[in-house]
Amino acid sequence: MPDAPAAEGSPDSYSVVVIGAGPAGLGAALNIVRARHRTLILDGNRPRNAATLHSHGYPTRDGISPLELRKLGREELAGYPEAEFQNARVTRVNREGTLFRVEAQGIRGSADRVVTAESVVVATGLVETLPALPTLRAFYGTSIHSCITCDGYEETGKPLALIGETSDLAEHALLLTRWSDDIVVFGPMGEEDERALAPRGVRVERRPVADVVGDRTGLTGVQLEDGEVVPRTAAFVRPIYQPALDYLAGLGADVDDWGLLATDGEGRTSIPGLYAAGDSTVPGPQQLIVAAGSGARTAAALVRDRL
Structure with missing residues (x-):
């Protein structure tokens, strides 16, 4: 040998x-x-x-x-x-x-x-560069994730957020509909994509995001710059x-x-x-x-x- x-x-x-x-x-x-x-x-x-x-x-x-x-x-x-x-x-x-x-x-x-x-x-x-939200890291890896395919199953049926600033949010939102019919996208999306996703339970919130909020149980919502908190129990971010x-x-x-x-x-x-x-x-x-x-x-x- x-x-x-x-x-x-x-x-x-x-x-x-x-x-x-x-x-x-x-x-x-x-x-x-x-x-x-x-x-x-x-x-x-x-x-x-x-x-x-x-x-x-x-x-x-x-x-x-x-x-x-x-x-x-x-x-x-x-x-x-x-x-x-x-x-x-x-x-x-x-x-x-x-x-x-x-x-x-x-x-x-x-x-x-x-x-x-x-x-x-x-x-x-x-x-990866995550969205610049002050409290995001406190929940990242537990109730906030970046990989939909990796962690979507664990968030099945929950009110979900998708947060990002990229042009491909509609594609990511469509994938998320495999696991939830209650999805809010926080970020840019074309009106045509928004209309196509609406029957699948996807809503679009274009007001700027200030932060995410939560407690010991995990994420509880997404806070907008005007002070309103949109209730969500899990989120995916697009880095x-x-x-x-x-x-x-x-x-x-x-x-x-x-x-x-x-x-x-x-x-x-x-x-x-x-x-x-x-x-x-x-x-x-x-x-x-x-x-x-x-x-x-x-x-x-x-x-x-x-x-």
């Missing part, structure tokens, strides 16, 4: 560096180390779903805390000698000859790192999403209209040896199971390319 593939050189030389240890990064790393590639996983430890108490739709793990899912993934990787994990925020990725040079700033007592790798998998996902890819600026990889890494559908970017998985690439359902599957698919392409 041949020796396990490994990068040549110093202990800071790796076959693969995976950037990000959410479901996409963990899905990629697990399959890469099982192909016996020496792999360093770097994670900034700032998951976008940190406030979420329960995640859904992941077979055998429905209802698990996203943080617990990450912990289990790290424990699985720890069982492979080919895997190394470090809490560090990647600040720059450049080419160094035929290799990638990856610079990372250590966090939580971890040392700074400068390493080289033959291949890099980008799985740092998105940064503004931005790619978390500044550290790749020196590579010149192709991006799409969203600013995300353009890939060939299997995770290969325009830069040979640079791959992307999860929300760092083509937008789609933002579910943990989808991200993990994307990571596994990207790993399969990387392993084949390295034969």
Whole structure:
């Protein structure tokens, strides 16, 4: 049997560096180390779903805390000698000859790192900006959510709010009607869309929102700037999403209209040896199971390319 593939050189030389240890990064790393590639996983430890108490739709793990899912993934990787994990925020990725040079700033007592790798998998996902409401964070992850597909079921039959400022609120409101027939949209919506959604129980409130209100039981309403409170017991917000890819600026990889890494559908970017998985690439359902599957698919392409 041949020796396990490994990068040549110093202990800071790796076959693969995976950037990000959410479901996409963990899905990629697990399959890469099982192909016996020496792999360093770097994670900034700032998951976008940190406030979420329960995640859904992941077979055998429905209802698990996203943080617990990450912990289990790290424990699985720890069982492979080919895997190394470090809490560090990647600040720059450049080419160094035929290799990638990856610079990372250590966090939580971890040392700074400068390493080289033959291949890099980008799985740092998105940064979300929530509506600027003073009390929103107090209920975010419990009775206010951002992922309708992830948390709609738990809010079935409740008076719901949809809060945002983007042009796609009608699409999100239509999806919400799978779980409730009492929905108020707080934000912009065209009159044609409003008329089409009205028979499904969707109302539109165009007065500006000042805040959300609630008590120990959770959300109780949405407060408008004129002081009126519209009673609601759960809400979904439409964040503004931005790619978390500044550290790749020196590579010149192709991006799409969203600013995300353009890939060939299997995770290969325009830069040979640079791959992307999860929300760092083509937008789609933002579910943990989808991200993990994307990571596994990207790993399969990387392993084949390295034969």
